[in-house]
Structures are given as structure tokens and as C-alpha cells.
Amino acid sequence: MSFMNRSHDALKTLRARLTMTLLSEPVLRLLASLMCVVAGFMCASPAWAAVAFRSASSVNLNGSALTLTINLPAGTVGGDLMVAGIVVRPSSATITAPAGWTLQRRQNNTNPNDLSLAVYYKLAGTSEPASYAWTFSTSVGSAGGISSFSGVNTSTPINVEAGATTGATQTTTFDHPGISTTTANTMVVTHYSYSSSDRFTPPGGMTEAFDVASLAVANAGGVSIAQDYMLRAATGATGTLTSTAASNADVGSMDALALAPLSCGAVGNVGYAAATAQSGQAIVYWSSGNAVLVLRKASAFAGETPTNGRVYVAGDAIGGATVAFVGSAASFTQTGLANGTTYNFRVFPYTTGPGPCYATGAGSDLTARPVAAGNEAWSYMLAGGSVLKPPITGDGGTVYFSGNAGRMISLNTSDGTQSWVPPATTAAVQGYLVWTSFSSGGSFVLAGDQSGRLYGVDATNGAIYPVALTGADAVQAGISIQIRLYSNAAFAAAYSGAYDVVIATTSNTTGSFTTNNKVIALRTDTGAVVWTFNPCSPACTQNVDQIIGEPWVDYARNRIYVTSRAGASGNQQSLWVLNSLSGAVVTSFALGHISTAPTQSWDGNTLWVGNENGDLYAINLAPATPVLKWTGPLALGSAARLKGYVWEDWISGRLLFSTANGTVRCFQDPGAGATPSAAAVCSGWGAVSTAVAGATTGVLLDHLYVGSWNGTIGQVVAIDPATGVAGTPFTVGDGTRQVGDLGTETGGEIFVGTTEGKVFKITLPLP
Amino acid sequence: MLRAMTIVPLLLAGVLILESVAPALGGQQPQQRRESASVELIGVNHHGRERRAQRFDTDRLRSLVIQVGWRTLVGMHTQRLELITPDGSVYQTLTQPVASVTGTAVVETYLPVAGTWITEYGLHGRWTVNVYLDDAVKPVTSAEFTFAK
Numbered sequence: 031m032s033f034m035n036r037s038h039d040a041l042k043t044l045r046a047r048l049t050m051t052l053l054s055e056p057v058l059r060l061l062a063s064l065m066c067v068v069a070g071f072m073c074a075s076p077a078w079a080a081v082a083f084r085s086a087s088s089v090n091l092n093g094s095a096l097t098l099t100i101n102l103p104a105g106t107v108g109g110d111l112m113v114a115g116i117v118v119r120p121s122s123a124t125i126t127a128p129a130g131w132t133l134q135r136r137q138n139n140t141n142p143n144d145l146s147l148a149v150y151y152k153l154a155g156t157s158e159p160a161s162y163a164w165t166f167s168t169s170v171g172s173a174g175g176i177s178s179f180s181g182v183n184t185s186t187p188i189n190v191e192a193g194a195t196t197g198a199t200q201t202t203t204f205d206h207p208g209i210s211t212t213t214a215n216t217m218v219v220t221h222y223s224y225s226s227s228d229r230f231t232p233p234g235g236m237t238e239a240f241d242v243a244s245l246a247v248a249n250a251g252g253v254s255i256a257q258d259y260m261l262r263a264a265t266g267a268t269g270t271l272t273s274t275a276a277s278n279a280d281v282g283s284m285d286a287l288a289l290a291p292l293s294c295g296a297v298g299n300v301g302y303a304a305a306t307a308q309s310g311q312a313i314v315y316w317s318s319g320n321a322v323l324v325l326r327k328a329s330a331f332a333g334e335t336p337t338n339g340r341v342y343v344a345g346d347a348i349g350g351a352t353v354a355f356v357g358s359a360a361s362f363t364q365t366g367l368a369n370g371t372t373y374n375f376r377v378f379p380y381t382t383g384p385g386p387c388y389a390t391g392a393g394s395d396l397t398a399r400p401v402a403a404g405n406e407a408w409s410y411m412l413a414g415g416s417v418l419k420p421p422i423t424g425d426g427g428t429v430y431f432s433g434n435a436g437r438m439i440s441l442n443t444s445d446g447t448q449s450w451v452p453p454a455t456t457a458a459v460q461g462y463l464v465w466t467s468f469s470s471g472g473s474f475v476l477a478g479d480q481s482g483r484l485y486g487v488d489a490t491n492g493a494i495y496p497v498a499l500t501g502a503d504a505v506q507a508g509i510s511i512q513i514r515l516y517s518n519a520a521f522a523a524a525y526s527g528a529y530d531v532v533i534a535t536t537s538n539t540t541g542s543f544t545t546n547n548k549v550i551a552l553r554t555d556t557g558a559v560v561w562t563f564n565p566c567s568p569a570c571t572q573n574v575d576q577i578i579g580e581p582w583v584d585y586a587r588n589r590i591y592v593t594s595r596a597g598a599s600g601n602q603q604s605l606w607v608l609n610s611l612s613g614a615v616v617t618s619f620a621l622g623h624i625s626t627a628p629t630q631s632w633d634g635n636t637l638w639v640g641n642e643n644g645d646l647y648a649i650n651l652a653p654a655t656p657v658l659k660w661t662g663p664l665a666l667g668s669a670a671r672l673k674g675y676v677w678e679d680w681i682s683g684r685l686l687f688s689t690a691n692g693t694v695r696c697f698q699d700p701g702a703g704a705t706p707s708a709a710a711v712c713s714g715w716g717a718v719s720t721a722v723a724g725a726t727t728g729v730l731l732d733h734l735y736v737g738s739w740n741g742t743i744g745q746v747v748a749i750d751p752a753t754g755v756a757g758t759p760f761t762v763g764d765g766t767r768q769v770g771d772l773g774t775e776t777g778g779e780i781f782v783g784t785t786e787g788k789v790f791k792i793t794l795p796l797p
Numbered sequence: 798m799l800r801a802m803t804i805v806p807l808l809l810a811g812v813l814i815l816e817s818v819a820p821a822l823g824g825q826q827p828q829q830r831r832e833s834a835s836v837e838l839i840g841v842n843h844h845g846r847e848r849r850a851q852r853f854d855t856d857r858l859r860s861l862v863i864q865v866g867w868r869t870l871v872g873m874h875t876q877r878l879e880l881i882t883p884d885g886s887v888y889q890t891l892t893q894p895v896a897s898v899t900g901t902a903v904v905e906t907y908l909p910v911a912g913t914w915i916t917e918y919g920l921h922g923r924w925t926v927n928v929y930l931d932d933a934v935k936p937v938t939s940a941e942f943t944f945a946k
Contacts, residue, residue: 578912
């Protein structure tokens with residue numbers, strides 16, 4: 031394999047680049063816009079719903095009855111346009127239309143054998159009656175029918191329309207002078223009526239929708255009416271539209287109209303979509319400035335989408351999916367779901383006037399799997415990306431988390447419902463969130479994202495406050511904070527005021543990314559930077575590689591312990607002890623690549639940290655300048671590198687941690703100056719470790735709970751910390767997704783996320 | 798600006814060509830333009846060196862560059878990448894603007910790997926990247942690659 035060196039120029043520092051062959055982007059965008067305007071080219075092509083004839087219903091042989099009752103055309107659905115043609119003799123008859131119909135034209139022919147043609151239209155709703163009745167003040171003959179058309183512009187359904195008569199001429203040839211359409215892709219609909227009973231032949235190119243008479247044909251008495259239609263792509267004049275009757279020449283009235291097609295521009299998709307699954311039901315959430323249609327399906331979607339122009343109601347079928355909800359809201363609760371079944375949901379915003387015009391539903395795919403009351407209390411999914419760091423607890427009854435979908439989420443822990451609409455970050459958030467009460471008041475959730483921004487979210491209402499960190503193009507680690515309330519006098523002396531100090535770190539991916547990373551301290555009240563470690567301006571003071579583990583704040587000593595990778599050579603310093611009051615380096619260690627977080631012991635005198643080579647180091651924090659505590663690391667081998675961080679058990683110095691080769695390990699700190707042994711077995715344990723496939727970082731409660739993934743099934747395993755014995759694994763959800771780290775709120779439950787972007791609350795004890 | 802002006806006649810010529818091949822609507826619902834694109838995957842190691850491949854060792858990988866080459870793209874659009882994990886989950890969705898008047902454009906998207914959940918949770922195996930244009934729900938193209946230890 032060949033390697034290509036690329037220059038580390040300015041372009042390289044751009045996280046995303048557009049490489050164009052000829053032009054810079056601003057000029058390109060200008061010209062692209064020009065092209066769209068000049069050519070009318072479909073840069074953002076509107077979707078034209080083709081007008082289509084659905085069906086017709088008509089009444090023959092109505093004689094001289096004073097009521098003409100016409101059935102709803104078969105298959106008519108909400109959003110269809112119905113066009114009715116009614117003919118009655120005499121022309122002086124009063125015609126009363128059913129409710130909701132709009133008279134487009136009444137074309138009387140008052141010459142001998144007079145008659146009247148009336149043309150109406152109505153936009154079909156979702157619950158139309160089975161029939162419609164027109165009544166007449168008098169009648170010596172009537173006939174009529176209704177046709178339904180889909181894909182019609184619902185705001186301005188009629189493009190052009192014109193009536194005509196034969197005058198006093200009695201004829202079997204009916205020439206309508208035609209209409210001139212002003213928009214493309216219309217549906218031309220004609221009506222021909224005359225004062226005899228016989229059948230019509232439609233104009234050339236047109237299709238007959240209905241053809242009825244008041245008396246049995248052929249008869250010189252009564253009236254007849256025919257309706258015809260044809261699609262017309264072009265605009266302009268149709269020319270004369272001629273229909274002929276079979277016999278019995280007489281006077282007549284005619285009408286021609288063109289139905290305008292529905293044209294839908296792009297409709298924006300939801301800002302976010304999420305779902306909480308509870309026993310027997312699911313709550314679906316979204317954000318959109320428009321009303322939405324929510325589809326539900328008990329299997330994966332297979333292209334089911336709502337049709338532009340069609341109005342749906344809950345319960346309608348679209349392919350194999352079912353319309354679950356239609357309307358303007360920010361959430362809805364789908365009840366009546368089967369526990370243990372995985373339901374797919376997709377949310378389609380839509381516009382009206384004209385419309386409805388539907389969005390594509392992109393970015394809103396959700397699954398919800400209700401389960402009966404049991405250990406799995408609820409699950410919550412945010413569409414768009416994985417969630418592998420667990421929720422963290424905040425003020426009572428609320429947890430917070432984020433993930434690759436780039437939203438900050440707050441849930442009520444009792445039922446998994448959202449506390450507020452999750453605000454957006456610019457990029458993925460992969461570090462632990464931190465909830466804190468600021469010393470100056472207020473509760474906030476802190477996080478950094480992969481765009482290099484720090485966020486504070488007001489825990490009471492979800493208001494988000496971003497801060498772009500100078501010199502950062504990504505933040506991977508969780509945010510740390512030194513709270514004034516718990517800090518000593520030296521902190522108060524260094525930072526006068528009421529604010530706390532937030533510690534953010536970078537994990538840069540561009541530029542000199544193995545040396546230019548930083549630790550940045552900011553005030554919580556203003557977001558102002560109080561110091562930056564390794565500012566790299568004008569030059570880096572240290573070579574600091576990516577910082578991935580969450581820093582640890584040592585309140586007693588006003589220190590911050592920061593781990594990092596060790597540069598391209600692997601020999602750079604990778605454990606940094608910083609003065610939290612100034613950002614100055616107290617000391618540093620070259621311990622190889624470290625991607626885990628440091629952990630301080632309960633007594634405050636030891637710091638444990640594991641590197642990517644499978645070495646666990648202990649640092650003696652007691653001296654003014656910290657030193658290595660053991661004669662060497664606990665060397666487990668690179669396959670067994672520590673994951674996340676270590677838990678110190680209630681037995682002082684007894685450590686529990688997960689390793690990358692699928693074990694949960696126990697190790698007793700042998701003390702200062704000792705040589706750690708990988709073969710040492712904790713008392714009560716039968717071996718140095720317990721096998722747990724794909725073990726994640728656990729949470730130590732009555733047991734050490736860890737996530738597990740063996741490539742097929744995602745589970746949670748409870749391990750007795752006294753013996754190392756693992757209990758029966760508990761399958762998370764349907765078990766098909768890889769699980770992440772675990773967290774808790776009260777100790778009576780655990781929270782775990784998955785690659786699917788779903789978080790589960792599992793109550794303890796496990797069965 | 799001068800460069801832009803010299804390109805305008807060529808642009809207009811292109812417009813005429815495009816108009817001549819644009820499908821007539823014919824009273825039917827117009828077909829969505831079917832764009833054509835290809836995907837190249839470039840691994841960036843901890844030394845900043847790059848290598849085109851379909852299989853990458855995550856221990857040696859700093860980031861993955863997903864390079865999408867558009868061949869028939871006209872106008873201003875949004876490219877959306879959907880990264881699918883070996884267990885079939887959407888790991889992350891990444892969007893970028895893309896525009897072209899010549900029909901061709903190349904968009905590079907950086908997916909950080911080192912120190913991310915990919916390495917932390919060992920998301921090893923066969924991945925898929927789906928490439929979408931604008932709000933489409935059907936990908937224009939897809940590519941598979943492997944993250945290995």
C-alpha cells in the first residue's frame with residue numbers, strides 16, 4: 031500500500047472542503063444561482079402532482095323528478111377535486127346545490143326547448159357523504175354526474191373556464207370554441223348538454239367520464255349531458271372542442287374548464303424526531319413549523335410516503351404503513367400498541383394552500399418497542415445517531431444526555447418523557463454531560479461537541495448558550511467544572527467574584543493536531559476565558575495531543591489532571607497536572623497514549639490512569655510534585671487496555687474496571703513503592719477477571735453493572751464485586767444493538783444507551 | 798470577477814444543452830433527477846498520512862475522509878452522509894453544502910475516529926456510508942468499508 035503525504039497547509043485545516051475544478055465557492059454559488067434563474071432549471075425542482083381522473087358517478091333516467099341524487103364517485107379521497115355537471119329543463123328552474131359545492135358556471139340557453147347547464151366543484155374532505163342531492167324548483171327533465179380528480183391545485187383549482195351555447199340552433203354538433211390554458215399539465219374537462227335524450231361522442235382526444243339522459247334514448251324529449259376529460263401538457267388555446275350527439279338535433283349548452291395541477295415546492299423536514307416507548311404506547315416528538323403526518327409500521331418502511339394533494343386521516347393506509355397522526359402539534363401519544371413489537375415511525379411535515387405538499391420524512395426514522403411493566407421501564411430514541419454515553423443525573427427526577435444526533439436531551443426519569451424540546455448543538459457530543467448548580471444560581475448542563483464548541487443548557491427550560499472555543503476544532507472529552515462553593519480560599523483569592531470555572535479540552539483533528547491541543551478555563555457567568563493551557567499563539571508551549579478522557583478536578587490541591595494521547599511518536603507527555611488557578615503545569619508524565627479518564631482515590635492521594643498499551647499507572651499525589659506510585663505499571667498487554675475509567679471499591683485501593691478484551695477485572699493497589707502484578711487475584715475472587723464479551727464501562731452499585739456486546743446481542747451484566755461472579759445477563763431492548771456505558775440516578779436503576787440512539791431505563795435488581 | 802464573466806458564455810451554452818435534454822413533463826409527475834456519484838475512502842493516520850482503502854485499522858487511524866465525487870450535479874444542494882454501524886444503526890449523519898455548474902464536484906467529509914466512540918466501544922466490522930442529496934430518502938450511492946483492530 032502506498033502512502034501519500036499531503037501538505038499541512040491551510041486547506042488541510044478545514045474539516046470539510048469543497049474541491050471545485052474551476053471556481054471558488056462564492057463565484058460558483060453565484061453562477062449556479064444564475065443558471066437556475068436563466069434556464070428555469072430545476073435546481074430545487076418542485077414536484078408536480080399530475081392531475082388524474084379517479085372515477086365518475088352519474089344519474090340516468092331521472093325523468094322530471096325535482097331531486098337529482100348522485101353518489102360520491104367510487105374511491106374518492108380527501109384532497110380530490112369533484113366536478114359536477116347538472117342539466118335541467120326549463121332554464122328558469124331554480125337549482126339548489128348541496129352544501130359545500132361552488133357554482134363555477136350556470137349556462138342557460140333560453141331559446142325554444144330551453145335548458146340550463148350548471149357546473150360545480152368541491153374539494154373532497156376526509157369524510158364525504160355517500161351521495162349529494164341537487165333540487166329543482168321545477169323540472170321537465172334533469173340529468174347529471176360527478177367526477178373526482180386527484181392532483182389538483184387545491185387553492186386555485188380552475189385555471190381557465192368558458193361557457194357556450196348553440197343559441198337558437200338545433201343541432202347534433204356542439205362546437206365549444208375552446209379555452210386557452212395558462213399553466214402546463216392541466217386537465218381539460220368539458221360538459222355538453224342538449225334538450226333531447228341521446229348519447230354523445232366526445233371531442234377528439236378526450237375520454238368520456240359520464241353520458242346520461244333524463245329519458246331512455248333515443249328520445250326527442252328530456253335532456254342529456256356528457257362530461258369528458260383529457261390531460262393537456264401544453265399551455266395555450268385548445269382550439270374548438272366538438273362533441274356530437276347521436277340524433278334528435280336540439281339546442282344545447284356547453285362548458286369547458288381546465289383544472290390546474292398541484293405544484294409542490296420543497297417542504298422542510300422536521301428539526302428533530304424522538305420517541306418514548308412505554309407499556310402499550312409510544313409518545314412521538316418532533317419540531318416543525320408545519321403540521322405533520324406521522325406514519326407507523328410494525329416493520330421497516332419500504333418506501334411508503336404520503337401522496338401530494340391527498341388529505342389523510344389517522345387510520346388511513348399508505349402501502350403497508352398506517353397513518354398514526356395528522357395535525358399541528360409537537361407530539362402525540364400512540365396508544366394500543368402491542369408490547370414486545372418494534373414499531374417504526376416516520377414524520378412528514380406538510381404545507382397547505384395549495385396542498386397538502388409533504389416533506390420526504392428524511393431524518394425522522396424512529397423505532398419504539400413498548401414492553402410490559404418489568405425491569406425495562408421505558409426507552410427513548412432520538413433519530414439521527416448513536417448514544418453510547420449514559421444519561422447523567424441532575425436535579426431530582428431528571429436525567430440528561432446527548433449523542434451523535436447533536437441534541438441535548440432532558441428526560442423525566444419516571445416515564446421517559448421529554449422535559450423540554452432538545453436544543454441543537456453544531457455537531458456530535460460524545461463526552462459525558464455534566465449537570466451542576468452554579469454558585470451564582472441556576473442549574474446548567476455542560477457539554478462540548480465535535481465542532482469545538484462548549485454549551486451550557488439551562489436545565490429548567492432548555493435554553494442553550496454556545497461558546498466557540500478559540501483554537502479548538504473538536505471537543506471529545508466531557509466538561510469539568512470547579513465549583514466555588516466547594517473550593518478553598520485559594521480559589522476565591524484567584525477568582526474574585528461569584529462565578530465557577532469550567533474546564534474544556536480539545537481533541538483537534540486538523541492542523542498540528544498531535545501538538546496543538548489545549549485546556550481552556552472559562553468563567554460560568556460570562557463565558558470569558560480565564561486561562562488557556564498550551565494556547566499555541568504565537569507558538570505552542572507544550573506538545574499536547576488529543577485529549578479524550580474527562581479531566582479530574584482536585585479541589586483540595588487546586589489541580590486538574592488531564593490525560594492525552596502521546597503524539598505521533600508515542601513519546602510525548604500524556605498526563606498533565608495543571609494548577610487550576612492559573613493553568614500552569616505542575617508536572618507531566620510520558621505514559622504513552624491515554625484515551626481514558628483519570629480517577630482520584632477516595633483518600634485523594636492516588637490517581638489511577640490506564641493507557642492504550644494496557645498499562646495501569648498509579649500517581650502519588652501527596653508530594654508537592656506528584657510522582658509515580660509503583661515501581662512500574664500494572665501491565666496487562668495492549669489487548670487488555672482499560673476502558674473508560676476505574677472504580678475504586680469500598681475496600682480502599684481495590685479497583686474494578688473493564689478491559690478491551692472483554693473482561694471485568696479486579697486489582698488491589700499494592701501501595702507506594704510496590705510492584706503491581708497482573709497475576710494478583712483480589713480476595714474473594716476466583717480469578718483475576720470475569721469474562722464479559724465487549725464489556726463497557728460500568729457503574730458500581732450493589733453490583734458492578736456493565737454493558738456487553740458479543741457481536742449479536744446487547745446485554746447488561748451484574749457482577750458481584752466481592753466475588754467476581756456474574757449474574758444472568760439482561761437483554762437490552764430487543765438485543766440487536768450494541769450497548770454503551772452505564773449510569774444511574776438513585777442507584778435503584780441503570781441507564782444505558784445504544785448505537786441506535788436509544789436510551790433505556792432498567793430498574794434494579796435484575797431478574 | 799473577470800474569471801466569472803469569462804465563464805458565463807460557457808455557462809449559458811451549458812444551460813441550452815441541459816434544457817435540450819431535460820425530460821418533458823408530458824402531464825406526468827416529473828421524474829426526480831437521478832444524480833450520479835462515487836465514494837472514495839481515505840484513511841488518515843496519526844502522522845497525517847493518507848491511504849485510500851476499504852479496510853482500516855482503527856488503532857492507526859486518526860480520521861476517515863469520505864470523498865464523494867459528483868458527476869451530474871447542477872445547482873446548489875446539500876449532501877447528507879449517513880454512517881451505518883455493523884449492527885445496522887445510524888451512527889452519525891453529516892451534512893455539507895455542495896454546488897456545481899459544471900456537473901462535477903468533490904466533497905470531502907472528515908469522520909473523526911481516534912478517541913471517538915468508534916475506538917472506545919470497538920465498533921469494528923463492516924460499515925456502510927449512504928450518500929443522499931438534499932432531503933431524499935433513497936441514497937444516490939453507497940459504499941462499504943471495514944473498521945478493524
